[in-house]
Amino acid sequence: MDKLDKKLLGKTMSVDIRIRKVKVLQGRAKEVAGKSKLSPDDLVIVTTSVGSLPEYKIEKIDGDPVSFLLKRSKS
Amino acid sequence: MGDADVQPLEVILVLCHSFFHDAFCVQRPVDETLFKNWLSSRFVANLIIERQAELPEGSRFAVTSDQVFTSFALKFHGQKPSYRQKEIVNILRNSIYVINSPSIIKLSIDDSVLVICDTLYSRSNYTPILVTNIPKKREKAEEFYRKKDPKAKIPYQIYTAVETQAYLRGRFPELAAIVERRMKMLFTSS
Numbered sequence: 001m002d003k004l005d006k007k008l009l010g011k012t013m014s015v016d017i018r019i020r021k022v023k024v025l026q027g028r029a030k031e032v033a034g035k036s037k038l039s040p041d042d043l044v045i046v047t048t049s050v051g052s053l054p055e056y057k058i059e060k061i062d063g064d065p066v067s068f069l070l071k072r073s074k075s
Numbered sequence: 076m077g078d079a080d081v082q083p084l085e086v087i088l089v090l091c092h093s094f095f096h097d098a099f100c101v102q103r104p105v106d107e108t109l110f111k112n113w114l115s116s117r118f119v120a121n122l123i124i125e126r127q128a129e130l131p132e133g134s135r136f137a138v139t140s141d142q143v144f145t146s147f148a149l150k151f152h153g154q155k156p157s158y159r160q161k162e163i164v165n166i167l168r169n170s171i172y173v174i175n176s177p178s179i180i181k182l183s184i185d186d187s188v189l190v191i192c193d194t195l196y197s198r199s200n201y202t203p204i205l206v207t208n209i210p211k212k213r214e215k216a217e218e219f220y221r222k223k224d225p226k227a228k229i230p231y232q233i234y235t236a237v238e239t240q241a242y243l244r245g246r247f248p249e250l251a252a253i254v255e256r257r258m259k260m261l262f263t264s265s
Contacts, residue, residue, distance in 0.1 A: 016169070017162055017165050017166050017169070018166060018169035018170070019124055019127070019128045019166060019169070019170060020128050020129075021125075021128045021129045023129070024128070024129050041253065043124070043125070043128055045166065062260070063257055063258075063260035064117070064121045064254065064257040064258045064260065065121055065124040065125070065257075066098060066099065066117055066120050066121050066124070067117075067258075067260075069163045069166065069167075070099065070101055070163075072159060072162075072163065073152075073157070073159045073160045073162075073163045074159070075159060
Protein backbone atom coordinates (compact mmCIF):
# COMPACT_ATOMS: atom_id res chain seq x y z
CA MET A 1 0.00 0.00 0.00
CA ASP A 2 1.41 3.38 -0.97
CA LYS A 3 2.21 5.79 1.80
CA LEU A 4 1.52 9.40 1.06
CA ASP A 5 3.96 11.92 2.39
CA LYS A 6 3.26 12.36 6.09
CA LYS A 7 3.83 16.10 5.82
CA LEU A 8 1.15 16.33 3.16
CA LEU A 9 -1.20 14.05 5.02
CA GLY A 10 -0.58 15.72 8.34
CA LYS A 11 -0.85 12.54 10.37
CA THR A 12 0.58 9.07 10.57
CA MET A 13 -1.80 6.97 8.56
CA SER A 14 -1.48 4.74 5.50
CA VAL A 15 -3.56 5.84 2.58
CA ASP A 16 -4.27 3.84 -0.54
CA ILE A 17 -5.96 5.61 -3.42
CA ARG A 18 -7.08 3.86 -6.58
CA ILE A 19 -9.78 3.78 -9.22
CA ARG A 20 -12.27 0.93 -9.10
CA LYS A 21 -15.59 0.13 -10.71
CA VAL A 22 -18.58 0.20 -8.41
CA LYS A 23 -19.59 -3.34 -9.41
CA VAL A 24 -16.35 -4.87 -8.09
CA LEU A 25 -16.48 -3.21 -4.66
CA GLN A 26 -17.19 -5.43 -1.72
CA GLY A 27 -17.78 -5.21 2.01
CA ARG A 28 -17.73 -1.82 3.69
CA ALA A 29 -16.48 0.00 0.59
CA LYS A 30 -19.58 -1.28 -1.21
CA GLU A 31 -21.75 -0.09 1.68
CA VAL A 32 -20.20 3.40 1.47
CA ALA A 33 -20.74 3.47 -2.30
CA GLY A 34 -24.34 2.33 -1.77
CA LYS A 35 -25.09 5.58 0.06
CA SER A 36 -24.52 7.52 -3.17
CA LYS A 37 -26.56 7.14 -6.34
CA LEU A 38 -24.04 5.14 -8.35
CA SER A 39 -24.41 2.70 -11.23
CA PRO A 40 -22.48 -0.61 -11.32
CA ASP A 41 -20.36 0.62 -14.26
CA ASP A 42 -19.48 3.96 -12.66
CA LEU A 43 -15.82 4.56 -11.93
CA VAL A 44 -14.96 5.78 -8.45
CA ILE A 45 -11.84 6.88 -6.63
CA VAL A 46 -11.60 4.74 -3.52
CA THR A 47 -9.48 6.26 -0.77
CA THR A 48 -8.68 3.79 1.98
CA SER A 49 -7.28 5.23 5.16
CA VAL A 50 -5.84 2.63 7.46
CA GLY A 51 -5.56 3.57 11.09
CA SER A 52 -7.03 0.64 12.97
CA LEU A 53 -10.25 -0.18 11.11
CA PRO A 54 -9.97 1.02 7.48
CA GLU A 55 -12.12 3.95 6.41
CA TYR A 56 -13.34 4.25 2.84
CA LYS A 57 -14.05 7.43 0.92
CA ILE A 58 -15.78 7.10 -2.44
CA GLU A 59 -15.66 9.81 -5.09
CA LYS A 60 -17.50 9.42 -8.40
CA ILE A 61 -15.57 10.07 -11.61
CA ASP A 62 -17.53 12.17 -14.08
CA GLY A 63 -16.57 11.78 -17.73
CA ASP A 64 -13.37 10.05 -18.73
CA PRO A 65 -10.92 9.31 -15.92
CA VAL A 66 -7.86 11.06 -17.40
CA SER A 67 -9.69 14.36 -17.91
CA PHE A 68 -11.25 14.02 -14.46
CA LEU A 69 -7.86 13.45 -12.83
CA LEU A 70 -6.26 16.36 -14.66
CA LYS A 71 -9.08 18.68 -13.57
CA ARG A 72 -8.86 17.32 -10.04
CA SER A 73 -5.13 18.00 -9.88
CA LYS A 74 -5.84 21.71 -10.29
CA SER A 75 -8.59 21.90 -7.65
CA MET B 76 1.90 -30.80 -23.51
CA GLY B 77 -0.92 -30.58 -26.06
CA ASP B 78 -2.53 -27.42 -27.40
CA ALA B 79 -5.48 -27.92 -25.06
CA ASP B 80 -3.16 -27.39 -22.09
CA VAL B 81 -1.83 -24.06 -23.36
CA GLN B 82 -3.35 -21.07 -21.57
CA PRO B 83 -4.46 -18.22 -23.86
CA LEU B 84 -1.98 -15.36 -23.73
CA GLU B 85 -3.03 -12.22 -21.92
CA VAL B 86 -2.30 -8.89 -23.53
CA ILE B 87 -0.18 -6.51 -21.51
CA LEU B 88 0.71 -2.99 -22.61
CA VAL B 89 4.25 -1.80 -21.92
CA LEU B 90 4.20 1.98 -21.85
CA CYS B 91 6.94 4.31 -23.03
CA HIS B 92 7.52 7.85 -21.90
CA SER B 93 6.11 9.40 -25.09
CA PHE B 94 2.77 7.73 -24.41
CA PHE B 95 2.51 9.28 -20.94
CA HIS B 96 3.53 12.67 -22.29
CA ASP B 97 0.78 12.61 -24.93
CA ALA B 98 -1.95 11.02 -22.81
CA PHE B 99 -1.58 13.46 -19.93
CA CYS B 100 -0.87 16.58 -21.95
CA VAL B 101 -3.39 19.19 -20.83
CA GLN B 102 -3.20 21.28 -23.99
CA ARG B 103 -5.13 19.91 -26.96
CA PRO B 104 -2.67 20.04 -29.92
CA VAL B 105 -3.66 22.09 -32.96
CA ASP B 106 -1.59 20.11 -35.50
CA GLU B 107 -3.70 17.28 -36.96
CA THR B 108 -1.13 14.49 -36.49
CA LEU B 109 -0.29 15.57 -32.97
CA PHE B 110 -4.00 15.83 -32.19
CA LYS B 111 -4.55 12.22 -33.37
CA ASN B 112 -1.67 11.03 -31.19
CA TRP B 113 -3.00 12.97 -28.24
CA LEU B 114 -6.55 11.69 -28.64
CA SER B 115 -5.49 8.07 -29.16
CA SER B 116 -3.08 8.24 -26.22
CA ARG B 117 -5.88 9.65 -24.08
CA PHE B 118 -8.20 6.85 -25.27
CA VAL B 119 -5.64 4.15 -24.47
CA ALA B 120 -4.91 5.65 -21.02
CA ASN B 121 -8.63 5.75 -20.27
CA LEU B 122 -9.09 2.15 -21.39
CA ILE B 123 -6.16 1.05 -19.21
CA ILE B 124 -7.74 2.74 -16.18
CA GLU B 125 -11.18 1.36 -17.08
CA ARG B 126 -9.89 -2.21 -17.42
CA GLN B 127 -7.65 -2.12 -14.37
CA ALA B 128 -10.61 -0.80 -12.36
CA GLU B 129 -12.46 -4.07 -12.82
CA LEU B 130 -9.59 -6.56 -12.74
CA PRO B 131 -8.84 -8.38 -9.49
CA GLU B 132 -6.16 -6.57 -7.50
CA GLY B 133 -2.77 -8.00 -8.45
CA SER B 134 -3.73 -8.53 -12.11
CA ARG B 135 -1.90 -6.30 -14.55
CA PHE B 136 -2.97 -4.79 -17.85
CA ALA B 137 -0.32 -2.11 -18.31
CA VAL B 138 3.22 -1.83 -17.01
CA THR B 139 6.16 0.50 -17.27
CA SER B 140 9.57 0.94 -15.69
CA ASP B 141 10.26 3.07 -12.66
CA GLN B 142 12.49 5.32 -14.80
CA VAL B 143 9.68 6.02 -17.27
CA PHE B 144 7.07 6.61 -14.59
CA THR B 145 9.31 8.79 -12.42
CA SER B 146 10.30 10.86 -15.42
CA PHE B 147 6.61 11.34 -16.29
CA ALA B 148 5.70 12.19 -12.68
CA LEU B 149 8.46 14.82 -12.46
CA LYS B 150 7.31 16.44 -15.70
CA PHE B 151 3.71 16.30 -14.50
CA HIS B 152 4.12 17.89 -11.11
CA GLY B 153 7.63 19.37 -11.04
CA GLN B 154 9.88 19.32 -7.99
CA LYS B 155 7.25 20.61 -5.59
CA PRO B 156 4.05 18.62 -6.15
CA SER B 157 0.79 19.77 -4.65
CA TYR B 158 -1.20 17.35 -2.50
CA ARG B 159 -3.63 16.79 -5.37
CA GLN B 160 -0.87 16.19 -7.94
CA LYS B 161 0.76 13.67 -5.66
CA GLU B 162 -2.59 11.94 -5.24
CA ILE B 163 -3.00 11.69 -9.02
CA VAL B 164 0.43 10.09 -9.37
CA ASN B 165 -0.46 7.58 -6.64
CA ILE B 166 -3.75 6.78 -8.38
CA LEU B 167 -1.92 6.16 -11.66
CA ARG B 168 0.64 4.00 -9.90
CA ASN B 169 -2.25 1.78 -8.86
CA SER B 170 -3.63 1.59 -12.41
CA ILE B 171 -0.26 0.97 -14.07
CA TYR B 172 2.21 -1.48 -12.63
CA VAL B 173 5.55 0.25 -12.16
CA ILE B 174 8.50 -2.13 -12.15
CA ASN B 175 11.35 -1.03 -9.91
CA SER B 176 13.33 -4.24 -9.56
CA PRO B 177 17.12 -3.76 -9.22
CA SER B 178 17.78 -5.36 -12.61
CA ILE B 179 15.45 -2.88 -14.35
CA ILE B 180 16.30 0.36 -12.56
CA LYS B 181 19.98 0.14 -13.54
CA LEU B 182 19.05 0.27 -17.24
CA SER B 183 18.54 3.30 -19.48
CA ILE B 184 14.99 4.62 -19.91
CA ASP B 185 14.84 3.05 -23.43
CA ASP B 186 16.36 -0.30 -22.54
CA SER B 187 14.20 -0.67 -19.43
CA VAL B 188 10.96 -1.03 -21.40
CA LEU B 189 12.62 -3.27 -24.01
CA VAL B 190 13.87 -5.60 -21.28
CA ILE B 191 10.40 -5.65 -19.68
CA CYS B 192 8.84 -6.58 -23.05
CA ASP B 193 11.38 -9.32 -23.70
CA THR B 194 10.99 -10.77 -20.21
CA LEU B 195 7.20 -10.77 -20.39
CA TYR B 196 7.32 -12.34 -23.84
CA SER B 197 9.91 -14.97 -22.97
CA ARG B 198 8.84 -16.27 -19.61
CA SER B 199 5.20 -15.60 -18.94
CA ASN B 200 1.72 -16.04 -20.28
CA TYR B 201 1.59 -12.43 -21.39
CA THR B 202 1.83 -11.14 -24.92
CA PRO B 203 3.39 -7.69 -24.58
CA ILE B 204 2.69 -4.72 -26.83
CA LEU B 205 5.14 -1.86 -26.62
CA VAL B 206 3.24 1.43 -26.85
CA THR B 207 5.24 4.38 -28.08
CA ASN B 208 4.66 7.51 -30.11
CA ILE B 209 8.34 7.79 -31.04
CA PRO B 210 8.94 6.21 -34.49
CA LYS B 211 12.65 5.63 -33.70
CA LYS B 212 11.71 3.24 -30.90
CA ARG B 213 11.44 0.41 -33.41
CA GLU B 214 15.01 1.06 -34.60
CA LYS B 215 16.18 1.13 -31.00
CA ALA B 216 14.45 -2.20 -30.38
CA GLU B 217 16.09 -3.68 -33.49
CA GLU B 218 19.52 -2.44 -32.34
CA PHE B 219 18.81 -3.89 -28.90
CA TYR B 220 18.21 -7.37 -30.34
CA ARG B 221 20.99 -7.22 -32.94
CA LYS B 222 23.60 -6.58 -30.27
CA LYS B 223 23.56 -10.30 -29.57
CA ASP B 224 22.33 -11.73 -32.86
CA PRO B 225 22.48 -9.77 -36.15
CA LYS B 226 19.55 -11.80 -37.49
CA ALA B 227 17.35 -11.38 -34.43
CA LYS B 228 13.86 -9.96 -34.90
CA ILE B 229 11.67 -8.12 -32.43
CA PRO B 230 9.42 -10.88 -31.07
CA TYR B 231 6.52 -8.64 -29.98
CA GLN B 232 4.44 -5.85 -31.46
CA ILE B 233 5.42 -2.20 -31.25
CA TYR B 234 2.40 0.04 -31.73
CA THR B 235 1.80 3.75 -31.72
CA ALA B 236 -1.10 4.98 -29.60
CA VAL B 237 -3.20 5.23 -32.78
CA GLU B 238 -2.44 1.58 -33.63
CA THR B 239 -2.97 0.51 -30.01
CA GLN B 240 -6.37 2.19 -29.99
CA ALA B 241 -7.41 0.28 -33.12
CA TYR B 242 -6.14 -2.97 -31.61
CA LEU B 243 -7.93 -2.42 -28.30
CA ARG B 244 -11.19 -1.57 -30.06
CA GLY B 245 -11.06 -5.00 -31.69
CA ARG B 246 -9.95 -6.85 -28.59
CA PHE B 247 -12.21 -5.13 -26.02
CA PRO B 248 -15.18 -3.75 -28.01
CA GLU B 249 -17.49 -3.30 -25.02
CA LEU B 250 -14.89 -1.55 -22.92
CA ALA B 251 -13.89 0.61 -25.88
CA ALA B 252 -17.52 1.68 -26.31
CA ILE B 253 -17.70 2.69 -22.64
CA VAL B 254 -14.46 4.69 -22.96
CA GLU B 255 -15.75 6.39 -26.09
CA ARG B 256 -19.00 7.31 -24.36
CA ARG B 257 -17.16 8.78 -21.39
CA MET B 258 -14.79 10.69 -23.68
CA LYS B 259 -17.64 12.29 -25.58
CA MET B 260 -18.22 14.36 -22.47
CA LEU B 261 -14.67 15.68 -22.97
CA PHE B 262 -15.82 17.42 -26.12
CA THR B 263 -19.31 18.38 -25.03
CA SER B 264 -18.23 19.89 -21.70
CA SER B 265 -15.35 22.05 -22.99
